[in-house]
Amino acid sequence: MTQEIRLRFAPSPTGYFHVGGARTALYNWLVCKRLGGTFILRIDDTDEQRNRSEWTRGIIDALSWLEIDFDEGPYFQSQHKDRYLEVANELYEKGLAYYCSCTREEIDERARLRGGVPGYDGFCRHRGLASEAGYALRFMVPPGETLVNDVVRGAVAFDNSTIEDFILLKGNGTALYVLANFVDDVDLRISHVIRAEEHLPTTPKAVLLYEALKIQTPVFAHLPVLVNEKRVKLSKRRDRVAVEDFRDQGFLPEAMVNYLALLGWSPGDDLEFLDRQKMVELFDLSKVSKSPAFFDVVKMKHFNKHYIAAMDSDEFIKRCLPFLERNSWWQGSELQQASFRTIAPYVKERVALLTEVVEMVDFLFLDPSQLDVERYTLSDADVDMLLKFLSKVESIENFTRDTLEESFRSLGEEIGVALRKLQAPIRLSLTGRKIGPPLFVAMEVLGKERSLERIRDAIATRH
């Protein structure tokens, strides 16, 4: 019988969804698609104190935005409590687990007396305690060695004497993570467990459970953690790495997915830009890197810029709308949309983030008085040039980018000034900014009347 391929992404909703989780989800998804398996979302919400439903919502939204779709779920661990109890009881009945009455304080105190080595000492192992309120159920770790076969790290051996008799059931009768995870992975027939490296130390505990109940272990793979600039594991509290924030900043999901795929994995052949299909085709868990990777927003921005520039204009316009709509000056009228449509192709290749679009086009929609004019003083020469430009352009019937450029070039020749020098004061008068889309396109979209008026205003109000 061939083994069914079933993978799960099992986040715990204890905070906003961050890029590390997204990377783990993506790798699971890629392996799953590559192997033609079933992808499952499971919400590991056994810790009721710290879980909040809005976090679950956030995880699902972010996954959907990244187009990491699942075939089954979401399942919730909080709904499987009975099963955990059932398995815990089975372990107890078989003599593989025992009840323990020790408090944290007692354990620490004994550890201190022993010489400071922390951890549980097996105090209740042979006391034959029965189930009672407040008593925890502990797994009786057998002597020997436990091997974790990890696809990215190879065989990792743990001496069982270094694994304490871990808790299965808390004193309040609910399951702890190791048990809950094990039971669900078995019940959901999970074939591959792919998660971050921080889970590696608890994996032998899971393996012990599989062995105790004589169940075939899944394939394990532990991904290197994502770190910040200090090379410390990304933290929800310290680091601003919420997937949602990146979306709000104008990152494209395809750029983010592409970047994330390459954080810890390389397809070789100097390949960098990969679409989904290519990723699925080339992804190979055994080629995943073993060392921590720095999450570099600067590089992700580069990917984003590439994807924005490569998009066709209609798609670009569509994706910009939510960002334009954040501004009070955007009403989405026919005229506004037409203006934006004309300038969009030029904006598209100039921004790294969708949020940057706003400052590139706002001059088209803002009243001149609202333009946030950057500090710049027009010199006498500037004014002189502006006047000459005005007189040249006033007579233009056909006010287009081509005729404007022609006038501009001939003016440059006449007064012997480089075009780069000439454009600066004009741009500033029209847009209030020193940089922006090509000047003549901007003027064409702005129209003759508004363009000339803004230049005249600039001259009149110079200081």
Place this chain on the structure above:
RNA sequence: GGCCCCAUCGUCUAGAGGCCCAGGACAUCACCCUCUCAAGGUGGAGACACGGGUUCGAAUCCCGUUGGGGCUGCCA
């Protein structure tokens, strides 16, 4: 402290004993192109942590050291 993992340019990585006095990408610097910006082009600087082995030959294998990281919770 204990257990475990890791170690190539600032960053992400290619490299599975000779193809490597180490390749690509981001960032950075210079120049070219150019109506600004961006893009593009050309070029520069920039790494195999260290020490021992193994081998005719090591970034690649082994051991050690150092450094970094993860875990060490009745969190996940």
